[in-house]
Amino acid sequence: MERKILIAGAGIGGLATALACGQQGMATQVFEKKQVLCEVGAGVQLGPNVLRLLEAWGLRAALDAVACFPQRLEVRSALTGALLGTLPLGARVVQRYGARYATMARVDLHTVLHRAVQAQGMAQVHLGQAVARVSQDGNAVELLTEDQRKRRANVLIAADGVWSHVRDFLRREAQARFTGHLAYRAMAKQSDLPESLRSDCVTVWLGPSMHAVQYPVQAGSMLNTVVLVEGAAPEHAQAWEQNAVRSELLEQLSGAHGSLQDRVRSMAQWRLWPLCGLPHLRGPQDMAFGRIALLGDAAHPMLPYLAQGAGMAIEDAAALAQCLQQGPSDDAQALLAYAQKRWHRNARVQARAQRNGKIFHATGLTAWARDTAMGVLGRRILDVPWLYQGP
Numbered sequence: 527m528e529r530k531i532l533i534a535g536a537g538i539g540g541l542a543t544a545l546a547c548g549q550q551g552m553a554t555q556v557f558e559k560k561q562v563l564c565e566v567g568a569g570v571q572l573g574p575n576v577l578r579l580l581e582a583w584g585l586r587a588a589l590d591a592v593a594c595f596p597q598r599l600e601v602r603s604a605l606t607g608a609l610l611g612t613l614p615l616g617a618r619v620v621q622r623y624g625a626r627y628a629t630m631a632r633v634d635l636h637t638v639l640h641r642a643v644q645a646q647g648m649a650q651v652h653l654g655q656a657v658a659r660v661s662q663d664g665n666a667v668e669l670l671t672e673d674q675r676k677r678r679a680n681v682l683i684a685a686d687g688v689w690s691h692v693r694d695f696l697r698r699e700a701q702a703r704f705t706g707h708l709a710y711r712a713m714a715k716q717s718d719l720p721e722s723l724r725s726d727c728v729t730v731w732l733g734p735s736m737h738a739v740q741y742p743v744q745a746g747s748m749l750n751t752v753v754l755v756e757g758a759a760p761e762h763a764q765a766w767e768q769n770a771v772r773s774e775l776l777e778q779l780s781g782a783h784g785s786l787q788d789r790v791r792s793m794a795q796w797r798l799w800p801l802c803g804l805p806h807l808r809g810p811q812d813m814a815f816g817r818i819a820l821l822g823d824a825a826h827p828m829l830p831y832l833a834q835g836a837g838m839a840i841e842d843a844a845a846l847a848q849c850l851q852q853g854p855s856d857d858a859q860a861l862l863a864y865a866q867k868r869w870h871r872n873a874r875v876q877a878r879a880q881r882n883g884k885i886f887h888a889t890g891l892t893a894w895a896r897d898t899a900m901g902v903l904g905r906r907i908l909d910v911p912w913l914y915q916g917p
């Protein structure tokens with residue numbers, strides 16, 4: 527008998543799950559609390575481990591139309607602007623890992639996934655239907671939406687983000703908390719910027735208790751900038767994004783090199799994202815709970831310092847679809863197989879992202895050692911083979 531699959535959340539993880547399941551011939555029902563599918567104006571980097579999956583799902587042409595494929599990543603000192611190290615991307619990444627390195631707007635990735643889900647015709651996406659309650663027994667899982675509609679199925683996949691409501695029913699102890707890190711994000715048209723501030727590569731600036739990342743998106747027409755600083759929780763840490771005041775950000779960057787300050791000044795509209803997280807995964811028991819499994823940020827939110835949160839959600843989706851299609855016929859066992867397959871890699875990425883934060887934001891002697899090592903070892907430090915090779 528065909529398995530009935532419910533998905534909570536139509537973010538990047540939820541849509542990737544619907545698409546991956548559809549590719550394996552499985553129909554899904556997706557419940558999304560937003561009335562309209564929309565993504566904020568921000569960017570994502572996607573490593574070759576992620577592009578490999580997206581292209582295997584037939585999305586190459588759609589990605590080519592909107593993504594950028596930068597030729598290199600440059601690391602600079604936020605204090606002096608000096609180049610500390612370079613990692614060639616472009617053809618070298620393809621040669622080494624068999625897939626490309628991309629940067630793109632979140633809205634474009636979301637749209638590419640949503641269109642593919644619609645074209646495939648294997649998923650029904652129900653907008654404006656927030657999941658309010660979930661329960662399960664030996665025979666089925668039941669979902670109740672806020673407007674009191676009930677759905678029964680074999681399994682439920684919770685892809686409802688860092689503030690996952692479904693997770694509250696399964697891991698009461700796992701409450702997302704502010705990490706002490708804040709992301710300021712802005713985008714500008716490259717054509718509106720002076721020539722000297724335009725860019726077609728990924729640039730990372732490292733400074734005391736901060737770093738900044740800049741890369742092109744929307745086929746190179748826009749430049750995305752993120753400045754990550756350490757600071758106090760804003761009043762509403764749960765608000766995913768808030769308006770930010772550029773002068774406050776510039777105050778935090780008063781010790782930074784002029785070239786970085788100019789980049790911040792050149793962008794008018796800044797948004798602030800308080801970064802929130804959970805303790806890292808400890809085992810498969812943190813991802814699978816009988817007929818319910820967690821996926822993406824609902825399971826393993828992480829600091830964006832390895833640029834892999836969406837990537838891990840997409841990898842989760844591929845693994846889940848495979849376990850549901852080719853794994854044990856028992857529903858709970860199939861979800862357990864998914865959790866066993868995924869938890870360790872997700873925990874490793876969570877830990878590495880956190881470690882990157884300490885290295886990126888280092889001060890004093892540690893910062894000096896980092897900068898020196900970057901100059902000597904360059905790409906050997908910046909490349910991450912265990913990650914980019916895929917699971």
Ligand SMILES: Cc1cc2nc3c(=O)[nH]c(=O)nc-3n(C[C@H](O)[C@H](O)[C@H](O)COP(=O)(O)OP(=O)(O)OC[C@H]3O[C@@H](n4cnc5c(N)ncnc54)[C@H](O)[C@@H]3O)c2cc1C
Pocket residue numbers: 534535536537538539540557558559560569570571572655656657658685686687688689690691692709752799801821822823824830833834835836837838839
């Ligand atoms: C500053 C920053 C930079 C980042 N950069 C990168 C990067 O370069 N590369 C990368 O791979 N990742 C990056 N990430 C991480 C990435 O954005 C997330 O990991 C990714 O969006 C997680 O996707 P998700 O689908 O799990 O969750 P979300 O995108 O949060 O989606 C969850 C969905 O569930 C819905 N929902 C919530 N509650 C309910 C409910 N009760 N019922 C129904 N629906 C519900 C929400 O409306 C939303 O649509 C970055 C994150 C930040 C903050």
